[in-house]
Amino acid sequence: MHDVARHAGVSVSTVSYVLTGARPISPATRKRVLAAMAELDYQPNAMARGLASRRSRILGLLMPMDDRGTGATETAFVTGAAEAAARAAHHLLLSPIPAGDVDALRRLASQRILDGALVMEVQMEDPRVEVLRELGVPFVLIGRTRDTTGVPFVDIDFDHTVRGAVEHLLDLGHRSIVFVNHSQEALASGYAPALRTQESFTTVMAEHGLEPLVVTAEDTAAAGRAALRTALVQCPGLSAVLAMNEHALFGVLGELALQGLKVPDDVSVVSMVTSAQVADLATPALTTMTSPGSTLGRLAVEVLLRTLEGSGGPSHQELVTCSLEVRGSSGHLRRTPERTPGGVASR
Structure with a gap:
């Protein structure tokens, strides 16, 4: 640091302030110090700085x-x-x-x-x-x-997120909505996002006089497929899926296709706390409450x-x-497809 200070024509403390940001340094002086560091190939020793400051950074x-x-x-x-x-x-x-x-x-x-x-x-x-x-x-x-x-x-803000997703589906005319959550094990362990979103979903649906249907799934595609089959048995006329489990959601999408149900013509899908990158992996791209x-x-x-x-x-x-980003997986409610007892839509 003494060498850098001499080379830049500044005090040692000024070099220190440039390194730590502890005090403001003028752009011109900072540029001169950094140029001297580069010319002398000076690299601060992180361990030594930690000992001096009692901070590891x-x-x-x-x-x-x-x-x-x-x-x-x-x-x-x-x-x-x-x-x-x-x-x-x-x-x-x-x-x-x-x-x-x-x-x-x-x-x-x-x-x-x-x-x-x-x-x-x-x-x-x-x-x-x-x-x-x-x-x-x-x-x-x-x-x-x-x-x-x-x-x-x-x-x-999970309450705001769930309300935004449910109200989006309600505005599109959907009333039979299933909530796909994380696993029973996650709920039993007290995993806060799973518990908060499920409570909010139940509350919002009740406020609108609607029956809240919740199914749980491990964070795998196979579990998502099984969860969708369970949901169709419990509510053969479901028209929308709201998912808090994006790993299982891709299994849900696969099972919808296997059941002959098109997204969003037959069933709309909204994924909560999901990134735009994940949303674009699906076809059609997922409508999301986008994760911040x-x-x-x-x-x-x-x-x-x-x-x-x-x-x-x-x-x-x-x-x-979370912000609502409408893509291709959600749309207005159309005629509820007639389904066989096994859940497959008849055409």
Whole structure:
């Protein structure tokens, strides 16, 4: 740093401010310092900077993963967080520790390599909150627990999202709507998005005097096919599918075709919390309540960094809405197809 300062004709502290962003530096001076760094091939030592500042500049993204991996919708949360961290000269460490493995989380947090943590796949009663509090690790939830008192979070406004999707289908004339949710296991574990959306769907349908039909499915195409068959048995005249499980939804679409039902002529389909990239994989392209994943990832990092800098103030709590994007999979209700007892439409 002394060499860079001499070469650029500035003080060592100015070089430090350019590196850390701790104080504003004029564009001309910053450009001169960066040019000197490039000419001298100066690279700051991250470990040394961490020792001096007592900060690692590493943020942990606690994102439980299973065999299905991550698709485009989930990846948007990660890229949004990673880009925001990089802009602030921080690194993002992805940790796939399961939500219930508090011992593994305690071992990770006890190593003090994380300045703070972002918590994804939040449960209504999430044990990770107490572990992070106990160990004094600053954190922000991308999601919400049941009791949000004093808990910083950014999350999707699931009630607004469900209402928007249902009202879109109602405006098109649909009254027989099935809600395809995540698995019974996810509901039993307290997976917050699944529980919140199902509760909102039941409430909105009841407000309109309609019977709420809910089927659950594992996050696989095979489970989606089975869920659609179950829904047709329970409601042979269903005209719309609202899905909170995009992995199962592609099985739903396949089963609709197998049953001789066209989308959207016979059955309209809306996918909730889905990215545009996933929507375009289907034919016709899916109408979606589009996920704000990248925005939530960015916001979570910004909130966490303000907390680390001591400027966070009271616990930040913010809901972000999904936007309705109408594509080819939803349309006005037409004549309900006559179906055989097995569910296949007669032509």
